[in-house]
Amino acid sequence: MTRFSFTVHATDGAARTGVVSTPRGQIRTPAFMPVGTAATVKAMLPENVRATGADIILGNTYHLMLRPGAERIARLGGLHRFMNWERPILTDSGGFQVMSLAGLRKLDERGVTFKSHVDGSRHELTPERSMEIQRLLGSDIVMCFDECTPFPADEATAAESMRLSMRWAARSREAFGDRPGHALFGIQQGSVFRELREESSQALRAIGFDGYAIGGLAVGEGQEAMFAVLDYAPGLLPEDKPRYLMGVGKPDDIVGAVQRGVDMFDCVLPTRSGRTGQALTRRGAVNLRNARHQDDPRPLDPDCACPCCRNYSRAYLHHVHKAQEIIAAMLLTWHNLHYYQELMQGLRDAIAAGRLDAFVADFHARRAEGDLPPL
Template sequence: MTQFGFELLATDGAARLGRVDTAHGPMDTPAFMPVGTAGTVKAMMPESVAATGAQTILGNTYHLMLRPGAERVGQLGGLHEFMQWKGPILTDSGGFQVMSLAKLRKMTEEGVAFQSHIDGSKHLLTPERSMRIQHLLDADITMAFDECTPFPATPEQAAQSMHLSMRWAKRSKEAFVSRPGYGLFGIVQGGIYHDLRAESACALRDIGFDGYAIGGLAVGEGQDLMFQTLDFTAPMLPAERPRYLMGVGKPSDIIGAVLRGVDMFDCVMPTRSGRTAQGFTRRGTVNLRNARHQDDARPLDADCACPACRQYSRAYLHHLIRSEEILGPMLLTWHNIQFYQDVMKGLRGAIAAGRVHDFADDFLATQAQGDIEPI
């Protein structure tokens, strides 16, 4: 039986090359995990997601507990069987969505009481209930229940939020059902404050987790503040455990975070952008809605091997988007996930070769050139 673990294979400065082993297979790091909120990566078949090179996807505790229900998914064999995804699955704790989506929520020491945004039904989400839901979903990586500290927050507000999350982290650890191949991650909070992040990291290390996430970033603080926070937070986390920056982000965000020692990422950006006519390319982001593409026979990105680039022209993608054909978002979503996986593969190769800073400089310089000239 596979044991959950992390192997650090190489370093280049603070950047790390590694592998996470789980009950449903390995994940090579640095890794980008596509988001499958409600048991599906939107506009993608599971085998298509896997074809991009993605090894792990996300499921969402809040959404799945409300519909179709965690107990139902458990009875049907867990989320892997339910959605036919063969690789690892990470589930978030539901805390962020409760704060951002639920109606009439009330937070106490016990947890968060809220009304569903779907039908108004009443629920109580606690650390213990979150662990139970993620267990029923059969998540390979379970996230501790926490409060995502908003930005901006005063030091007093950030401290109060962080201390509550640390108490909830301890309860999450006590409620987690340990078994081979499955891991539990704690989440560092504390806003942009060095002392609070240090206190949070120390508290989580004392509790002991299989991996450590950095939460409460990419919530409006901007890239500079995010990188400053990572500069002092990442080194506080155990080197022998994977590090996960939650909800990040743009390719430049990911590259900057990898250079600061982060191993795992997730974000809705590639899928959401694919549904809004945005395509990520090696020379920046392209809006396929723009009329300049309507006669362009060239591919979206000549260096990409996804179906959108290998088989279709910009003109056709533009036509699909303007005609509101479903195939347009499907192809652009596939392309964007492929692009993100290609970036991660490039980072892994560069770390192994000891040239990750050259890779980062070249990538960012090419992005800055902007899209290819119109024909």
Template sequence: MRPRFSFTLAAQDGQARTGTIAMRRGEIRTPAFMPVGTAATVKAMKPEAVRATGADIILGNTYHLMLRPGAERVARLGGLHRFMNWDRPILTDSGGYQVMSLSELRKLTEEGVEFRSHIDGSRHMLTPERSMEVQRLLGSDIVMAFDECPRADQGRDAIAASMEMSMRWAQRSREAFDTGGDHAEGAALFGIQQGALDADLRRASADALREIGFDGYAIGGLAVGEGQEAMFATLDFAPSQLPADAPRYLMGVGKPDDLVGAVERGVDMFDCVLPSRSGRNGQAFTWNGPLNIRNARFAEDTRPLDERCLCPTCAIYSRAYLHHLQKAGEILGAMLMTEHNLSFYQQLMAAMRNAIENGRFALFATSFRQDYLGSDE
């Protein structure tokens, strides 16, 4: 039987790392990108198609699933894996970020967050204990501790107070997770570092998380409007503050060049809605940079989206056809564009893993940026 959770580093090149997370439902190759299945679906994709892109793990959204169809209902139906026909690992976020973004609909206290559903206005209370219960009912493999994600433009005192409360919530999450019986014995719990852009606050957060003890550690509070330069400046110190023998997960990131820069700084795991959302809206990510397939210049372009891409969309369909589908509002356009984007992201992760294994990550990163940021396809 596979272990409950283990992380093995296979190679390191500079700060960039590659390795394997082993869990009972399968192995996760790192650096790893997790497609986002917000409401038990990666939009416009069948689960088997998501797996075919090379994804080892997907993300489910605690907030949305607890409201619809409801965590208790998912549990009665056999858990999230059976419900959505995904037999590999699933990471669920804690619900904290979505609740915190509903500033007009919630009330924050030490106990947790009281909020009104954006669906029907019903009132709910989400606490560290309830977050652990919901994620247990969903049956997730990697559970995220409940935290608050403050805006980076708040004052330092407010960010410090928020971080300290998140660390108290992390302790409560740990205790509630550990009472989870069979689920706790088979799943993993990740803590979340906070502290915005402040190195001292992030150090204090990392120290508190180490003291509690987690299977993996996330870097939260980034990709919330601070810009790439500020994010990279924070990643210059934040990953190294976390344990080297555990996975480091940068939440909610990002664009392809964000991923390369973050791996360069020691990050192992990512998630983002960008490849699927962009695909539905006509943006394709390619080795030569992003392109908007709705642009008139593609109306008679017989080339694939990306001649270097190995996905089924690029093997069969032309830019001209995809342009037509998008302009006509056909569902197939969203499906094919999403399939390409998710495949491209997985090919990018595989290329980074290979470059790290062969000790040439710096060369890869330089070449990638020249093509991705310097081309006009």
């Protein structure tokens, strides 16, 4: 049986390219993980997600525990079989959603009690229960249960939150146990305070994990503050383990984070944008709701090989979005995910060739050109 492992194949500055190996397949890094919140990447068939180049997707512990329930998914053969995705799955711990979605939550040393946003039922989520749910789901990469520190937070609040997360990380590690072929990632916290990030990293290293995430960013601090943290935060984590920046992000966020040594990403942006009429392209974001597209026979991106760009015009995409046809979400989501995976492949190739700076310069230059001029 393939054990979980990570190999760096090439570096360019702080950036790395390599492979995470799991029993369910390899994950090429830097990797972008499409978000399959409720056991589906919205508007996509699993085989089409794979066709975009995705090696791994993300599932959501909070949503799946509430509906349809982790025990039910386990009885039905686990999350991979349930959603027809046989490649690796990472599940988050549920901590972020409890903070952002749940009503009437109460947090203490043991964990969080909260009311479901679905039906108002009461639930408790602890490090032990989060590990149990993720075991029932059968995910390949399990995330520690943590508190996502709100932003902005003063240093004392951030410190208290981080230290609670580190105690929960130790409990998560103990509850996870020994599960060959499955990995547990610890989550670095500490908001925008370097000394807290250093303390968090030391605590996580002492516990020992298969991979490490950088949490508590992309929560409203802005790109400049995020990059300021990423200038040092990845380097505080072990070099021989994958580094995952949670909830990021926009294409330029990802490119900047890869330059700073991050290996894995997830974000709802490409799928959510696809459902709201926004396409993400080499030239930046294109809003298909705008009337300028209604008579435009050109493809969304003439350089893109996805089915949306090969087979449909901007005029058609404008029409089906305005008419609220389901195909609009399908085509734009497919395009956006294809674009993200093409970007990741470009980053991997550039790092391997030692030409990342040139790739990044070209990336920014193309975006600065803006969309095709109107006809």
